[in-house]
Amino acid sequence: MSTPSQEATKELIAKKRAEVLARMAKMGIPTSAGTSSVRPPPAAAESSTTSSAPSLHASIAATRARIEARMKAQGIGASSVRASSSKSAAIPTELHPMLSGDIKSTRGVPMPRISSIKANQRVQPQPKRMKIEHEAPVAFADPQKNPYFDPHLGGQRSAMPKQRRHAKKIHFARPGRFIEQGDRVRAEQKLEQLKAEIAERAEKARLEDEVLDTTAIRPPEPPTVEWWDAPLLSTDTYTGSTYRLEGAESPITVYVQHPVPLEPPQSILAGGGREEQQRDHRDKVMVGLLPPDPPKVKLANFMRILAxxxxxxxxxxxxxxxxxxxARQIRHEEDNKARQLTKEQRHAKWEAKLQSEEEKGLVSAVFRIKKLSHAQHRFKVAVNAREWRMTGIAVVCPQMSVVIVEGSGKAVKAYKKLMLRRIDWADSQPTLETSEDKQPVADDPDSEPVDYSDNDCFLIWQGSIDARKFTQFNMRTCTTESGAKNWLAQAGAESFWQLAVQFDPHDSITLLNTLV
Structure with a gap:
């Protein structure tokens, strides 16, 4: 199929356009808008305008007649229209290029009034650049201080305007200034070295939050005057001070202060009561109220008495x-048996004695044991604590073990003697473990042997407490350090574990007096 040529296409378009305009003229539709919106090609512009001129005038006349008919229907006279048209006709006006059909001649470009010589051409004005009249604030001299500065938009240090550098003045250092700085740096390095040594010890206890200050390094200095010497000195120093040994201001007087006498404690009440009963019996016999006792005849003296x-x-x-x-021997044994307390009475007496000791004050003690896996050692630790009515906990861990006990002062003193003297912690002989119901239980034969030669026990803390933290004495076995801390944290005693880890038996500061 062959494509039509360009000339045939243009003729076909012009023919169709003429048909459309003719139909619009018959229907009374103005063609000004259609002609303005549809722009014919440049080649067919002249032919289209010449062919459509008669039809265009016919459509204008039809439109004018239709408008006059409507105005008559609305009651507007034709005279007013003619008057307005006559007035407008007096003013010389040109026809719009779109109505006259001369579209090609006018494009809205002014034609030059003179010859277009290069020297006579009008110079085009240059566009003016807007400038800020006021000066920038002094605070904006540094771009980084500008509140609208954004470093992400290419405001790097290299792109910033360079500030003018002023010449530096020469300053002479004071004599000895750098020597003082060197001494200060060396002193700080020495202090940091001491802190590092303490930090190594704290690292074993995992005390990252411990504050290392100068008080932990240097011991406190002694006071200038001791409190017991202050009343006898006239000033606050020993040097140049006079002693106030006599006079009204002296604390020494001629009076002797005697303490209030107290009755001594009667430790043997039973013996004293029997002696008083015998004294009353002898007095009654002497008065005659009772018959005298028969002579006490024995095998050693019956011949002398009955001689x-x-x-x-x-x-x-x-x-x-x-x-x-x-008969006398039997009566003596019966009397002793009658005075003997029963098992319940002995238990009540023991409880009352412990209660009276606890009323004097509660004491707590913390022990650090390197290895508490021996069956006999664990039995002694648990049973003796329960017999003395002590509360606490024994946490057994592979790294170390901690035993915390609470009770009366007498009970803690006896328990310290057990832990620090009586038990041989280096004893590794296999023994039988006795459970709570007094039934011996053998050690596990499959377990690996443990070397107890370096095993030891230390008292790391002892002091008075207001109330008990535990309700009974229990023994807990933990495989990890965190598990041991969790058991102690339930009673608020997790700080004792940190104290046990930090304890150094070779340090005289942390070593307690075990005889207290």
């Missing part, structure tokens, strides 16, 4: 003496 009497049958007399001795 004045005739003894026809000495064998019978010896039998009677033996019978009296046996």
């Amino acid at each position: 004045n009497q005739s003894v026809p049958d000495p064998t019978r007399l010896e039998a009677e003496v033996r019978k009296q001795v046996e």
Whole structure:
């Protein structure tokens, strides 16, 4: 299929346009808008305008007649229209290029009034650049101080305007200035070295939050005057001070202060009571209220007592003496048995004695044991604490073990003697473990042997407490350090674990007096 040529296409377009304009003229539709909106090609512009001129005038006349008919229907006279048209006709006006059909001649470009010589051409004005009249604030001299500065938009240091550098003045250092700085730096380095040594010890206890200040390095200095010497000195120093040993201001007087006498404690009340009963009995016998007691005849003295009497049958007399001795022995044993307390009474007496000791004040003690895996050691630690009615906990861990006990002062003193003297912690002989119900339980034969030669026990803390933190004495076995801390944290005693880890038996500051 062959494509039409360009000339045939233009003729076809012009023919169709003429048909459209003719139809619009018959329908009474103005064609000014259509001609303005549809721009014909440059080649067919002249042919289209010449062919459409008669139809254009016909459409204008039809439109004018239609407008006059409407105005008559609305009551507007034709005279007013003619008057307005006559007035407008007096003013010379040109027809719009779109209505006249001369579209090609006018493009809105002014034509030059003179010859277009290069020298006579009008110079085009240059566009003016807007400038800020006021000066920038002094605070904006540094771009980084500008509140609208954004470093992400290429405001690097290299792109910033360079500030003018002023010449520096020469300053002479004071003599000895750098020597003082060097001494200060060396002193700070020495202090940091001491802090590093303390930090190494704290690292074993994992005390990252410990504050290392100068008080932990240097011991406090002694006071200028001791408190017991202050009343005797006239000034606050020992040097150049006079002693106030006599006079009204002296604390020394001629009066002797005697303490209030107190009755001594009667430790043996039972013996004193018996002596008083015997004294009353003898007094009643002397007065005659009671008959005298028969003589106390024994095998050693019956011949001397009965010497004045005739003894026809000495064998019978010896039998009677033996019978009296046996009766006295039986009566003595019965009296002792009657005075003896029962098991319940002994238990109540023991409880009352411990309660009276606890009323004097509660004492707590913390022990650090390197290894507490031995069955016999664990039995002694647990059973003795329960017998003394002490509360606390024994946390057994592979790294170390911590034993915390709470009780009366007497109970803690006896427990310290057990932990620090009586138990041989280096003993590694296999023994039988006795459970709480007094039943021996053998150690696990499959477990690996443990070397107890370097095992030891230390008292790391002891002091008075207001109330008990534990309700009973328990023994807990933990495999990790965090598990041991969790058990102690339930009673608020996790700080004792940190104290046990930080404890150094070779340090005289942390070593307690075990005899207290």
